[in-house]
Amino acid sequence: MSLLSVREALSGAGREGQEVTVRGWVRTRRDSKAGLSFVNLSDGSCFSPIQIVAPADLPNYESEVKRLTSGCGVIATGTLVPSQGQGQAFEMQASAIEVVGWVEDPETYPIQPKPHSLEFLREVAHLRPRTNLFGAVTRIRHCLSQAVHRFFHENGYYWISTPIITTSDAEGAGQMFRVSTLDLANLPRTDKGAVDFSRDFFGKETFLTVSGQLNVEAFCLSLSKVYTFGPTFRAENSHTTRHLAEFWMVEPEIAFADLVENANVAEAFLKYLFRAVLDERADDMAFIAERVQKDAISRLEAFIDAPFERIDYSDAVSLLQKSGHKFDFPVEWGLDLQTEHERWLTEQHVGRPVVVMNYPEHIKAFYMRLNDDGRTVAAMDVLAPGIGEIIGGSQREERLDVLDKRMAQFGLDPAHYGWYRDFRRYGTVPHAGFGLGFERLVVYVCGLSNIRDAIAYPRAPGSAEF
Amino acid sequence: MSLLSVREALSGAGREGQEVTVRGWVRTRRDSKAGLSFVNLSDGSCFSPIQIVAPADLPNYESEVKRLTSGCGVIATGTLVPSQGQGQAFEMQASAIEVVGWVEDPETYPIQPKPHSLEFLREVAHLRPRTNLFGAVTRIRHCLSQAVHRFFHENGYYWISTPIITTSDAEGAGQMFRVSTLDLANLPRTDKGAVDFSRDFFGKETFLTVSGQLNVEAFCLSLSKVYTFGPTFRAENSHTTRHLAEFWMVEPEIAFADLVENANVAEAFLKYLFRAVLDERADDMAFIAERVQKDAISRLEAFIDAPFERIDYSDAVSLLQKSGHKFDFPVEWGLDLQTEHERWLTEQHVGRPVVVMNYPEHIKAFYMRLNDDGRTVAAMDVLAPGIGEIIGGSQREERLDVLDKRMAQFGLDPAHYGWYRDFRRYGTVPHAGFGLGFERLVVYVCGLSNIRDAIAYPRAPGSAEF
Numbered sequence: 001m002s003l004l005s006v007r008e009a010l011s012g013a014g015r016e017g018q019e020v021t022v023r024g025w026v027r028t029r030r031d032s033k034a035g036l037s038f039v040n041l042s043d044g045s046c047f048s049p050i051q052i053v054a055p056a057d058l059p060n061y062e063s064e065v066k067r068l069t070s071g072c073g074v075i076a077t078g079t080l081v082p083s084q085g086q087g088q089a090f091e092m093q094a095s096a097i098e099v100v101g102w103v104e105d106p107e108t109y110p111i112q113p114k115p116h117s118l119e120f121l122r123e124v125a126h127l128r129p130r131t132n133l134f135g136a137v138t139r140i141r142h143c144l145s146q147a148v149h150r151f152f153h154e155n156g157y158y159w160i161s162t163p164i165i166t167t168s169d170a171e172g173a174g175q176m177f178r179v180s181t182l183d184l185a186n187l188p189r190t191d192k193g194a195v196d197f198s199r200d201f202f203g204k205e206t207f208l209t210v211s212g213q214l215n216v217e218a219f220c221l222s223l224s225k226v227y228t229f230g231p232t233f234r235a236e237n238s239h240t241t242r243h244l245a246e247f248w249m250v251e252p253e254i255a256f257a258d259l260v261e262n263a264n265v266a267e268a269f270l271k272y273l274f275r276a277v278l279d280e281r282a283d284d285m286a287f288i289a290e291r292v293q294k295d296a297i298s299r300l301e302a303f304i305d306a307p308f309e310r311i312d313y314s315d316a317v318s319l320l321q322k323s324g325h326k327f328d329f330p331v332e333w334g335l336d337l338q339t340e341h342e343r344w345l346t347e348q349h350v351g352r353p354v355v356v357m358n359y360p361e362h363i364k365a366f367y368m369r370l371n372d373d374g375r376t377v378a379a380m381d382v383l384a385p386g387i388g389e390i391i392g393g394s395q396r397e398e399r400l401d402v403l404d405k406r407m408a409q410f411g412l413d414p415a416h417y418g419w420y421r422d423f424r425r426y427g428t429v430p431h432a433g434f435g436l437g438f439e440r441l442v443v444y445v446c447g448l449s450n451i452r453d454a455i456a457y458p459r460a461p462g463s464a465e466f
Numbered sequence: 467m468s469l470l471s472v473r474e475a476l477s478g479a480g481r482e483g484q485e486v487t488v489r490g491w492v493r494t495r496r497d498s499k500a501g502l503s504f505v506n507l508s509d510g511s512c513f514s515p516i517q518i519v520a521p522a523d524l525p526n527y528e529s530e531v532k533r534l535t536s537g538c539g540v541i542a543t544g545t546l547v548p549s550q551g552q553g554q555a556f557e558m559q560a561s562a563i564e565v566v567g568w569v570e571d572p573e574t575y576p577i578q579p580k581p582h583s584l585e586f587l588r589e590v591a592h593l594r595p596r597t598n599l600f601g602a603v604t605r606i607r608h609c610l611s612q613a614v615h616r617f618f619h620e621n622g623y624y625w626i627s628t629p630i631i632t633t634s635d636a637e638g639a640g641q642m643f644r645v646s647t648l649d650l651a652n653l654p655r656t657d658k659g660a661v662d663f664s665r666d667f668f669g670k671e672t673f674l675t676v677s678g679q680l681n682v683e684a685f686c687l688s689l690s691k692v693y694t695f696g697p698t699f700r701a702e703n704s705h706t707t708r709h710l711a712e713f714w715m716v717e718p719e720i721a722f723a724d725l726v727e728n729a730n731v732a733e734a735f736l737k738y739l740f741r742a743v744l745d746e747r748a749d750d751m752a753f754i755a756e757r758v759q760k761d762a763i764s765r766l767e768a769f770i771d772a773p774f775e776r777i778d779y780s781d782a783v784s785l786l787q788k789s790g791h792k793f794d795f796p797v798e799w800g801l802d803l804q805t806e807h808e809r810w811l812t813e814q815h816v817g818r819p820v821v822v823m824n825y826p827e828h829i830k831a832f833y834m835r836l837n838d839d840g841r842t843v844a845a846m847d848v849l850a851p852g853i854g855e856i857i858g859g860s861q862r863e864e865r866l867d868v869l870d871k872r873m874a875q876f877g878l879d880p881a882h883y884g885w886y887r888d889f890r891r892y893g894t895v896p897h898a899g900f901g902l903g904f905e906r907l908v909v910y911v912c913g914l915s916n917i918r919d920a921i922a923y924p925r926a927p928g929s930a931e932f
Contacts (some may be wrong), residue, residue: 005622005690023722024690025893043721044689045622073687073895075722100722101864104891111892126681126885127892129688138689142624149615156471156511158608163923164630164697165643165712177631177667179643179674181701184653184661195650201643201701201711208645215592215923221539222595223510223604224471224490231630231696235647235667245667246631255509256489256541256566398567419592425570426577426593427491429539457629457681 007046012080012090021077022050022092023100025130028113029068037065039097041074044135047283051083051091052076064099070113071130073101118450122458133292136284137453140277141442147276148229148250148438151269157225157252162212164231167204167416175235176207177245208233213251213433214367217396218423220253220431227252229438241450244439253433259369259378259395262432263355266382266391267308269436270353274300277445293447299386300445306352313337313359313376316345323349336363337381339388346383353384366410368394369430370402380434387444393434400424473512478556481546488516488558489566491596492538494579495531503531505563507540510601513749517549517557518542530565536579537596539567584916588924599758602750603919606743607908613742614695614716614904617735623691623718628678630697633670633882641701642673643711674699679717679899680833683862684889686719686897693718695904707916710905719899725835725844725861728898729821732848732857733774735902736819740766743911759913765852766911772818779803779825779842782811789815802829803847805854812849819850832876834860835896836868846900853910859900866890 002020004013009022024043031037035056042049054065068074078094085091103109110116110124111131121128128134149159165179181201182188188196197205212228219226228251235245254265277285278300289296311319320331320341325348329338337345337356346354358376361368368377378395397403400421407414414421442454452458468486470479475488490509497503501522508515520531534540544560551557569575576582576590577597587594594600615625631645647667648654654662663671678694685692694717701711720731743751744766755762777785786797786807791814795804803811803822812820824842827834834843844861863869866887873880880887908920918924 007622023895025688044624045691071893073893100895101893103893109892126684126889127688129685135688138624138626138685142619145625145627146615146619149612153608153612156473158510158604159611160604160922161611161697161714163712165699175647177645177647178650179645181641181643182650184644184648184650187650201703218592219595219604219922222491222593222601225511231627233631237667246629248627423592426575427537427539427567427569429489429566456626456685 005045006041006043006048006050009050009080009092010046010048010088010090012082015080016082016090017079019077019079019095020092021075022052023075024049024073026068026070026072026074028070029065031066037061037068039065039068039074039076039094041076042130042135044129044138047132047136047139047287048088051085051088052078052094052097053091054094054097058094058097060097060099065097068099069103069106069109071103071106071109071111072099074099118448118453122452125457132287134453136281136287137442137446137448138456139284140281140288140446141454143277143281144273144442144445145229145438147273150276151272152225152227152252155225157227158219158223160212160216160219160226160228161230162209162215162228164209165202165206166209167202167206175237176210177233177235179206179208210234211249211251211435213253213435214417214420216251216253217431217433218419220255220433221423221426221428224255225252241452242440244451244455247440247451247455248438250436250438251433253431255431256429257395257432258430259357259380259432262393262395262434263308263310263357263380263382266355266380266393266434267353270382270384270390271304273441274304274445278304288447296445296447303353303384308353308355308382309350310355310357311345311350313356316341316356319349320344334360334363342381342383342388343385346388347385351385353382356381356383361406364394366406366412367396367403369397370406378432382434384444387440390440390444391434391436393432395430395432398424398428398430400428471511472507472509472514472516475516475546475558476512476514476554476556478546478548482548482556483545485543485545485561486558487541487543488518489541490515490539492534492536492540494536495534497532503527503534505531505534505540505542505560507542508596508601510595510604513598513602513605513753514554517551517554518544518560518563519557520560520563524560524563526563526565531563534565535569535572535575537569537572537575537577538565540565584914584919588918591923598753600919602747602753603908603912603914604922605750606747606754606912607920609743609747610739610908610911611695611904613739616742617738618691618693618718621691623693624685624689626678626682626685626692626694627696628675628681628694630675631668631672632675633668633672641703642676643699643701645672645674676700677715677717677901679719679901680883680886682717682719683897683899684885686721686899687889687892687894690721691718707918708906710917710921713906713917713921714904716902716904717899719897721897722895723861723898724896725823725846725898728859728861728900729774729776729823729846729848732821732846732859732900733819736848736850736856737770739907740770740911744770754913762911762913769819769850774819774821774848775816776821776823777811777816779822782807782822785815786810800826800829808847808849808854809851812854813851817851819848822847822849827872830860832872832878833862833869835863836872844898848900850910853906856906856910857900857902859898861896861898864890864894864896866894 024041027040037054039052040049075098077096078092083091188199359379382391439454490507493506503520505518506515541564543562544558549557654665825845827843848857905920
C-alpha cells in the first residue's frame, strides 16, 4: 500500500493501475443511478479534490459510504485510473473506504458545499480553510512566506529575530500594546503614587514592538545583509479593512546601500515573490482569477514584466498638480501623498509600479537620512496599480550629529535610543532598508479586500481569537 | 568594477587577477617592516575575513590606512591573487582603500580583537555580532531557520502564522504576559469594582500566546500537514540559563498521524536540520569545534547516523530503577522524569537519541490522547545526549467525549475552548504533532550553555531590550 497525497494521486505519480491510499475530507458525494457513488476528497495538498469512485459492492457501501457528507474524514484505498473528468488526470477506483471521522450533525455543519460570505467565514475561522477560497489563500500565503525566506537566503541575507517585547518605539509614534505581569487589581505604586514598573516582569515599562528595524540596523553593520520576518503590533483603533493590530513584517536592511540600491532590491524582491506564486500555485491562482479577481494572474505578470518607474517626490507633486485631475485632498509640496494621489501616479500616469523618492523631511521618520538639500530625506514608497503603497523604506541617517538633531526636532529622548545612537559611533557606513506588510501582500495577491481574510485567525473587534 | 562579498572574494570567484571591490569592517591591521599593511576585512558573509594587502604608495596610506583600527568601515578595491596565508585561497592586492566609517574612540571601542566574556558581550548585544563567535551563531541560527522552513516545505507542510495575542492558554498552566491598552493610572471598573476588560482593546482580557498548537490543530484538519514557526512567551520568573521569556517555537501538526509517525517525523526533522548545518556552515562549525565545544561536529554526525531508540515510559522507569545509579530525584511510575534521568537514559544507557513514549496521563497536558490502558497518554519526549529533552509531542485527543472528561479532570472551563472543542465535531481524525524550542536548538548546535547567547538581543532580567 502506497500512501499518496491528493496532489500526487491526481498526477498519477507514476502509479497508474496500482493500489494506493489517500486520506482527506469529503467535499461532495454524488450517487449515480448505476449503483455507485462519486466522492470528492480533499486533503489540502493542492486546490483540486480527487474523485473517488465507490462501487456498490464495498462492504460498507450502504451503511457508510452513502451516508458520507461534506467534512467527513476518510481513508480511501483503490486503483489510480485515468479520469474522464475535466481538469484531473487521474481518479481512484476504490476497493476500500474507511470513515475515520463523521460530521456530528451534517445539517448544522457550517462549511456546506455552497458559497459562503466572507463575513460568515470569519466567524468560523477554525473551519474556513476547508473552503476552496481559504485553502487557496493558505497555500498562497505559505508560498509567499517561503519565497521571502528563499529570496533573502539566495542573496546572502541572514534572518534576524528581533525582540517582540521591547521598550522602544521605532516610529516615534503610534499606539503600542503594553506587556505586563503586574496584578491590575493590586498595582504596585511608587512613593509618589505612580505605577511602579520596577516591579513589572522586566523591571521597566514594556510594549509589543511596532517594527524590528532599529534592532536589525545594528546587525546590518556587522553582517552586511540581514532581514527580519516576524510579527509586529499597532494598537490603533482603526477598524478598517486595511489594518490589523497584529501583522507580520518583512524588513531587510542592507549595509553600504543607498536609496537607489534599496529601490532596486525592493523591485527584485517583489518580482521574485510574484514569480514564485505564479510558478508554484498556478492551481490556486486560477481559482482566484475565476472567482475572486479576474485579472489576478495578468496583473502579477504585468508587474513582473514592467520595470518600475522612479519619480522624485517633488516631480510627483508637479505631475499631480498639472494632471488636471480633481483630487479630494490638496496637492502641495510638503504634504504627504494620499492614496488617491498614489493611485493616480501608478495607475493613471505611469501604468506600472512607481518608486516615489526623496520626501520632505518633516513628514517622514527621524531615522531617515537627510539629503544635501536639507529639506528632503532619502525615503521611498513603492506604489503599485491595484494596491497603492506596498513597500516603504529609506536610507538611514548614519551621521550621529545629524541624527541627534533630527531626534531633537521630533522631540525624542536620546536616552531611549542609547544603543541605536551608540552603534553609529563605531564604523558606521551608509545603510538602507525597507518594510513590507506581509498580510497586505497576501490580500493583494489573492484579490481580497479585507485584510482579515489574509490571516489564519481574524482578530475582529471584540474578539482576540477570531 | 565587480562588487564581491568576502565569501566570494575568498574563493576567487573565477576572478583571479581581476580588479574587484569588497566592503566590510576591519578586524585587525598589521604593518610590515617592508612598508605595507595587512588589513583583515570581514563583512559577515562567512566566517573568515579576507586579507587586504595595502601598499605604502596608496595616496591615503599614511593619513588613513595606518590609522585603521578594529571596527572601521572600509571599501577596498584591488586585484584578487592567490594567498600564501593559511586557510584562504585568495587575498586582495589593494589599489584603493576608502574609509567610510571611523571608530570614534578606538581605545573605548567595546569589540577589541581579543577574547571577551559572554557576560560582557551580552551588555553590548548590538555590537556582539562583530565577534567571531556571534557572527558564527547568527549564521548558524539563520541556517537552522532556513532548514526548518525547507524541511516542511519539501515534505508538503504549510506554514501557519497563529495568533500572538490570544485569550486562551494552550497548556492550561504557566504564567502569561498580559497585553492591554488600558490606562493603568485610570483603570476602568465594572459596577462591582473589578477591572472592566470590555473597555480593553479587544474587549476582553488578552495575553501573549504560550503556543500555537491549539490553533494549528484546526488547520491540520483541513490541510493535513501544517506547522508554525513563530514567537511564544512564558512569564515565568525562572531566570535560568535554560529559559527565555520570549522564544521561537516550531510546531508541526500532522493529520492521520499517530505517535509512531510523530516520532518518525521528529527524527527525520532533527537529522535534516543537523545535516544542513554541517553542509552549509562548515566554516562556523569548525570554529565552534575549535573554540567552544570540541565535539560540536562529531556529536551532530553521530546524531545523524544513529537510529533513535524508542522506549516506553514504563520500561524507562524499570530501566532507571534497575540501573544501580543513585539519582537525586526518586524514580517511580507516575512521576515525571527529571533531567538526570533523561540524561542517564540517552547518554549512559542507549548512547544515542531516545524517544520516550506513553507517559502517565496525570503528568501530561489535557489535549494528549488517552491510551487504551486508561492510565497513559500518547505523549513523547525526544531526548538526546548533551542536551536532554529537545522535542516534546503527542497524539492529540480527537474524541470529544474523552477530551471533555480530561478538561474536567484538569479543571479547565470548556467555554474557554469553544472552537477547540468545536472542530472535533466535524470530521475529526487522529492527528499528532510536536514542539521544538528554536533557541534551545541553536544553543545546542553552537555548544553554548546560556540560552541568551542564542538570540539576537538577550533579554536579561532588568532589561527588556538587552
